[in-house]
Structure formats: C-alpha cells, structure tokens
Amino acid sequence: MNYPIRLTDDTRTYSCGMNLKVIVQIPCYNEAKTLPAVLADIPEIIEGVGPVEIQVIDDGSDDDTIEVARRHGVHHILQQKGNKGLARSFQAGIEHALRLGADIIVNTDGDNQYCGRSIPDLVRPIAEKRADIVLGDRRPGESPHFSPFKRLLQRVGSRLVRALSGIDASDAVTGFRAYSRDSALSITVMTRFSYTVETLIHAGQRGLTVISVPVETNAPTRPSRLAPSKRHFVSRQVVTMFRSCLMYRPLRTFLIAGIAMSIVGLVPILRFLWFYAIGAGDGHVQSLVLGGVLLLAGYFTVIVAFLSDIVGTNRKLTEETLIRLRRIEAERATRVSAANAPATTDHD
Ligand SMILES: Nc1nc2c(ncn2[C@@H]2O[C@H](COP(=O)(O)OP(=O)(O)O)[C@@H](O)[C@H]2O)c(=O)[nH]1
Numbered sequence: 001m002n003y004p005i006r007l008t009d010d011t012r013t014y015s016c017g018m019n020l021k022v023i024v025q026i027p028c029y030n031e032a033k034t035l036p037a038v039l040a041d042i043p044e045i046i047e048g049v050g051p052v053e054i055q056v057i058d059d060g061s062d063d064d065t066i067e068v069a070r071r072h073g074v075h076h077i078l079q080q081k082g083n084k085g086l087a088r089s090f091q092a093g094i095e096h097a098l099r100l101g102a103d104i105i106v107n108t109d110g111d112n113q114y115c116g117r118s119i120p121d122l123v124r125p126i127a128e129k130r131a132d133i134v135l136g137d138r139r140p141g142e143s144p145h146f147s148p149f150k151r152l153l154q155r156v157g158s159r160l161v162r163a164l165s166g167i168d169a170s171d172a173v174t175g176f177r178a179y180s181r182d183s184a185l186s187i188t189v190m191t192r193f194s195y196t197v198e199t200l201i202h203a204g205q206r207g208l209t210v211i212s213v214p215v216e217t218n219a220p221t222r223p224s225r226l227a228p229s230k231r232h233f234v235s236r237q238v239v240t241m242f243r244s245c246l247m248y249r250p251l252r253t254f255l256i257a258g259i260a261m262s263i264v265g266l267v268p269i270l271r272f273l274w275f276y277a278i279g280a281g282d283g284h285v286q287s288l289v290l291g292g293v294l295l296l297a298g299y300f301t302v303i304v305a306f307l308s309d310i311v312g313t314n315r316k317l318t319e320e321t322l323i324r325l326r327r328i329e330a331e332r333a334t335r336v337s338a339a340n341a342p343a344t345t346d347h348d
C-alpha cells in the first residue's frame with residue numbers, strides 16, 4: 001500500500017536536479033513517541049540531489065512504532081522478528097535500502113536526537129562525489145547536550161579510532177551518517193555492540209573517503225538506551241576496538257603482542273645469566289623459568305601473527321566476493337522493486 005508523505009513544514013521542500021535516490025533509514029526500538037517529530041523534520045526532496053524516501057526498521061517494538069510509521073506515510077517498513085539489536089537492524093536496513101535502489105543511504109536515530117534539516121548537508125558531499133561516507137559531527141567539544149565526562153570520552157575514543165583507521169573524526173560514534181551506494185555495499189557489521197566505530201575502522205581499511213560535517217542536535221528526549229551507563233559505553237567501545245584490531249590488523253596486533261612478550265621474557269633470563277656469570281646462579285632458576293615461559297609465549301604469538309595474516313588475506317578475498325555478490329543481488333532486486341509498488345512492509 002502506498003502511504004502519502006505528510007510534511008508539516010513547507011520550507012523543507014526543494015527543487016530537484018540530479019535525481020539520485022536518497023533513503024533515510026531509522027532503526028527503531030519503541031520510538032512511537034518521538035518518531036512523528038523525526039519524520040516531520042526529514043526533507044521530501046533535496047535540492048540538486050533527488051527525492052527522499054524513508055525506511056523504518058522496527059526491531060520488535062512493543063509499542064505502536066509500526067502504526068505511527070504507517071500513519072505518517074513512511075515509504076518502507078522493515079520488521080525484524082523480535083529484538084535483534086541495533087547493529088543487526090542497521091545491517092538489515094542497509095541491505096534492504098540497496099535492494100530498493102538507494103544511491104545514498106542516511107542513517108538517523110528514532111529518538112529525535114539529530115535534526116532532519118541537516119540531512120542535505122550529509123548527502124551533498126556524496127552526490128558531488130567528494131566523499132564515500134559523511135559523518136554528522138555533533139561537535140562534542142562544544143555541544144551543551146554532552147557532559148564533561150562524555151566530552152572526554154568522545155575525545156579519547158576519536159583519537160583511538162584515528163589511530164586504528166587513519167580517519168580523522170571528532171565524533172566517531174555519531175549515528176547520523178550518509179553512505180554512498182558503493183560504501184554501503186561494502187558494509188558488513190561483525191560486532192554486536194557498536195557498528196559506528198566498526199564501520200569507520202572498516203572504511204579506513206578500505207581506503208574510503210570519510211568526511212565530517214557539522215550538524216545540529218536536539219535536546220535529549222530520553223536517556224540513551226544503547227549506553228545506559230558510562231561504564232557500559234566505555235567497555236562496549238573498548239571491546240569493539242579490540243575486536244576490530246584483531247579483525248582488520250591481525251599481523252600488527254599479534255606481532256606487537258608477541259615481540260612485547262619476548263622482550264619482557266628476556267629480562268628475567270638476562271638477570272639469571274648475570275647471576276650465573278658472577279657465580280651466583282643458584283637460587284635464581286625461577287627467573288629462568290619465568291623468562292622461558294614468556295619467551296615461548298611470545299614466540300607462539302609471533303607465529304599466530306603470521307597465521308592470522310594469512311587468515312586475514314582470505315577474509316579480504318571473501319569480502320570482495322561478498323561485495324560483488326551483494327552488488328549483483330541488489331541490482332537484480334532493484335529492477336524487480338522498480339516494477340512493483342513503491343511502498344513496502346518487509347520481514348527479515
Ligand atoms: N534496532 C534496534 N534499535 C535500537 C535498539 N535500542 C535502541 N535502538 C535505536 O538506536 C537508536 C539510538 O538509540 P539511543 O538510545 O538514542 O542511543 P544513543 O543515541 O546512541 O545514545 C535509536 O533510533 C533507537 O531506537 C535495539 O535494541 N534495536
């Protein structure tokens with residue numbers, strides 16, 4: 001069934017030039033209260049780019065999220081069976097949008113954290129082929145909606161992401177982003193917790209151009225559900241970064257660990273040798289045992305480094321195959337969906 005889009009603010013309508021298909025996706029878990037405000041703020045058309053379609057991914061909400069989305073004329077509603085978490089919903093949404101023929105996919109939150117009127121700023125650099133991914137930078141250092149502790153976390157997190165991915169992003173965990181079709185085709189979210197950091201590290205590894213543009217944010221409508229406490233947020237990001245290191249830089253990660261262990265192991269061995277040389281070796285055998293164990297552990301970790309590099313090369317080849325397969329599938333599905341009605345409700 002086709003639901004007409006109802007917009008309340010005429011200033012959000014623009015004249016159209018390029019005719020690219022922009023899909024704004026909103027992963028939602030119980031967002032019936034705030035969804036109308038999010039939808040009302042999304043432009044219908046972006047000047048010089050093309051029309052905007054909206055896709056809501058409902059992750060087994062218990063409230064009226066789906067009903068609200070239907071009433072407000074959302075073009076595409078993707079229903080997950082049960083609550084699968086944000087990362088899986090995000091990935092399902094990206095794949096669905098690609099099958100619908102999206103040229104640019106924008107992700108925003110269902111809690112009305114981000115201002116829909118910033119969407120054209122995210123989309124334009126991709127339409128003009130200046131970027132593959134555009135991050136909506138909330139300027140955490142200045143935003144009144146961030147506590148001093150959250151600002152500090154953002155700064156540390158962004159530095160770490162820069163070290164891992166080579167991408168300079170002052171707001172690495174922003175969920176407000178735009179992806180070109182090609183960059184979306186290459187997204188495979190592996191970790192369950194934080195797709196935001198993982199997709200950035202992945203983008204850096206693939207050599208994609210990622211830029212940040214400043215965006216407006218609204219005052220919080222409720223506490224964060226994804227990071228109910230600071231400890232939870234920090235541990236989630238640390239686990240994601242650690243797993244990303246193992247996944248995308250296995251040689252370097254294991255080699256550094258192996259060499260560090262070997263160097264630490266050499267210290268007690270040299271200590272023992274010193275005592276042995278001056279004739280006081282008795283009573284220092286423990287140093288030799290400890291050093292030997294660490295040296296051996298370091299040696300095996302170096303072997304693991306080379307093995308994981310081979311596994312990593314295979315992962316890259318598999319990834320290339322997956323991307324090509326996705327491209328073929330998405331293009332075929334786009335042709336089929338173009339022949340069908342534009343409004344859809346799909347199940348995963
Ligand atoms: N799919 C899915 N989305 C969720 C879940 N929890 C939160 N979200 C959505 O993820 C987005 C961000 O959630 P939010 O609580 O605002 O977290 P924050 O902005 O990152 O602090 C919102 O659109 C939520 O509806 C979940 O369990 N599954």
Ligand SMILES: [Mg+2]
Pocket residue numbers: 109111113224
């Ligand atoms: Mg939010």
